[in-house]
Amino acid sequence: MAWVADLPAALWDDTDNNELPHRSSLRLLENDTELGPGHAVHATIQASGDGRYSFWMNVVYFSSSDGSDPNTNGRTYAVERAPEHLDSKSVLRAIKPADGIQWSAPDRPLRCALLGLGNRGRALARIVAGSAGVEIAWLVDAAPARVAQVQAEFDLPDARSGTDFSAALEDPAVDAVFILLPDHLHRVAAEQAFRAGKHVFLEKPIATTADDGKAIVAAWMASGSVLQLGFVLRWAPFYQAIRNVIRQGQLGPIRVISLSEQLSVVHGASFLRRWHADAGQSGGLIVHKSCHDLDLACWLLESRPRIVGSLGGSSTFHKPAPAPFCSQCAVRATCPYADTGLHEHRTEAERADPTAHGLDRCVFRLDDPIVDNQVVSFELENGTRGTYYLAMQGPVRSERRITLIGDAARLDGIFEDGRFTVAYTDPGREPLVWTTKGRKLGGHGGGDLSSVTSFLNACVGRAPSPIRKVEDALAGLVFAAAAERSRTSHQMVTLQDKDFQVDGAPTTA
Numbered sequence: 026m027a028w029v030a031d032l033p034a035a036l037w038d039d040t041d042n043n044e045l046p047h048r049s050s051l052r053l054l055e056n057d058t059e060l061g062p063g064h065a066v067h068a069t070i071q072a073s074g075d076g077r078y079s080f081w082m083n084v085v086y087f088s089s090s091d092g093s094d095p096n097t098n099g100r101t102y103a104v105e106r107a108p109e110h111l112d113s114k115s116v117l118r119a120i121k122p123a124d125g126i127q128w129s130a131p132d133r134p135l136r137c138a139l140l141g142l143g144n145r146g147r148a149l150a151r152i153v154a155g156s157a158g159v160e161i162a163w164l165v166d167a168a169p170a171r172v173a174q175v176q177a178e179f180d181l182p183d184a185r186s187g188t189d190f191s192a193a194l195e196d197p198a199v200d201a202v203f204i205l206l207p208d209h210l211h212r213v214a215a216e217q218a219f220r221a222g223k224h225v226f227l228e229k230p231i232a233t234t235a236d237d238g239k240a241i242v243a244a245w246m247a248s249g250s251v252l253q254l255g256f257v258l259r260w261a262p263f264y265q266a267i268r269n270v271i272r273q274g275q276l277g278p279i280r281v282i283s284l285s286e287q288l289s290v291v292h293g294a295s296f297l298r299r300w301h302a303d304a305g306q307s308g309g310l311i312v313h314k315s316c317h318d319l320d321l322a323c324w325l326l327e328s329r330p331r332i333v334g335s336l337g338g339s340s341t342f343h344k345p346a347p348a349p350f351c352s353q354c355a356v357r358a359t360c361p362y363a364d365t366g367l368h369e370h371r372t373e374a375e376r377a378d379p380t381a382h383g384l385d386r387c388v389f390r391l392d393d394p395i396v397d398n399q400v401v402s403f404e405l406e407n408g409t410r411g412t413y414y415l416a417m418q419g420p421v422r423s424e425r426r427i428t429l430i431g432d433a434a435r436l437d438g439i440f441e442d443g444r445f446t447v448a449y450t451d452p453g454r455e456p457l458v459w460t461t462k463g464r465k466l467g468g469h470g471g472g473d474l475s476s477v478t479s480f481l482n483a484c485v486g487r488a489p490s491p492i493r494k495v496e497d498a499l500a501g502l503v504f505a506a507a508a509e510r511s512r513t514s515h516q517m518v519t520l521q522d523k524d525f526q527v528d529g530a531p532t533t534a
């Protein structure tokens with residue numbers, strides 16, 4: 026039932042591929058009537074026809090509405106982009122979560138090193154260890170107890186291990202490394218990894234300062250290696266679907282974007298402890314945590330910040346500590362911020378004595394190393410104006426919200442609910458409701474699995490590097506660092522082209 030036709034190069038940027046199997050806004054018409062569903066699985070088009078189609082890379086796989094041969098049935102087949110005014114049913118059909126990223130064992134094992142086996146290290150170790158044909162060749166952590174724990178938990182007795190990541194990076198047998206270390210160590214590890222020719226999955230924020238981020242990007246550009254960043258929300262079906270709605274022009278020109286993250290008190294308090302509470306090691310909370318959301322503003326709207334202003338400070342936590350550590354504190358039982366151990370992975374020794382590593386350090390202090398609320402206002406180069414806030418006060422659940430206001434519609438969503446709605450300016454038009462329907466998607470709403478899998482596919486040559494443009498790598502960090510500069514200087518910050526470029530390097534890998 027399936028036929029294939031070449032597409033002109035001008036359409037290749039608007040087709041599906043392995044990483045973005047539902048991104049295309051192209052529609053196929055037979056004698057001016059839309060065929061469908063689009064984004065169809067190729068085997069199903071072949072087996073069942075019925076007008077199914079798929080715009081895939083540089084071709085369209087398709088079937089006619091009744092199984093007849095399109096070469097001889099006398100009908101006309103045409104491609105068009107989804108118009109701004111689709112009825113809601115067609116829109117719903119076009120928007121699907123990007124969860125179709127596949128992984129299968131490569132011809133030879135892909136050998137990986139995991140650097141840093143804390144919270145993130147264990148979360149990604151689970152995904153990597155569960156990927157067929159991927160070998161965890163090295164486990165590295167400054168704390169030997171964490172190495173032993175991950176080795177036992179994921180049954181990796183043959184993995185080499187150590188406390189110094191240089192040894193793993195110099196091992197010629199290693200193809201790819203996951204840098205899951207505290208933020209201030211990203212630069213030294215990433216530069217060394219690229220110099221050694223490794224493919225790199227680098228956790229967000231890319232670095233703690235824009236200069237360090239640029240140095241990493243320069244090393245990457247010189248290496249020809251694959252780069253993936255821990256901006257996992259870009260890979261979550263929720264945000265992928267919002268990007269589809271925007272790309273389809275459903276909202277019209279977007280005038281305002283509003284993003285927020287409210288952290289539950291326990292989650293928020295975890296940033297007042299360990300290395301997170303040292304802005305020198307994390308870049309400050311807006312860089313460490315909010316780079317996700319500021320990156321999303323750029324990625325969703327395919328633009329970058331021009332003017333950034335920010336205010337923030339420590340409100341709830343600015344008071345004298347009743348005791349240095351929760352385990353020694355008389356008011357522990359009634360303190361909502363008391364350490365629960367829920368937000369850090371701990372070894373047995375750390376559980377027995379949390380004070381030893383600052384794990385249950387009191388969150389109250391007068392030197393305010395970390396804000397507990399911050400707001401950002403900004404204008405993007407495409408003219409969209411936006412706001413973002415981060416707060417650690419209030420109800421129990423951590424929650425990210427997004428609103429986009431365009432001339433044609435308004436979109437409102439809550440990431441944790443896996444649901445957004447689009448209300449149209451045209452009163453006759455039925456609102457759109459998108460939901461994950463309670464499907465279990467895994468960490469970061471499916472973003473963890475998809476981002477790692479797309480990285481693995483690129484490492485074995487099945488897909489291009491997930492990050493290809495310098496600006497794509499730097500935007501979230503440059504944006505967040507500008508917000509922090511604005512907060513501390515009480516000045517608006519204006520960004521220029523050079524802030525998103527690396528001296529002497531091309532803009533695309």
Ligand SMILES: NC(=O)c1ccc[n+]([C@@H]2O[C@H](COP(=O)([O-])OP(=O)(O)OC[C@H]3O[C@@H](n4cnc5c(N)ncnc54)[C@H](O)[C@@H]3O)[C@@H](O)[C@H]2O)c1
Binds near residue numbers: 146
């Ligand atoms: N993508 C996301 O949503 C997301 C979520 C959480 C954290 N992160 C990022 O992941 C990274 C790790 O964060 P985390 O929460 O897992 O921190 P963590 O403190 O739980 O883990 C860091 C680990 O690195 C080890 N380490 C420290 N210095 C080392 C060194 N010199 N050599 C080897 N090991 C060393 C520590 O012992 C610890 O086990 C950070 O960059 C963080 O910003 C990303």
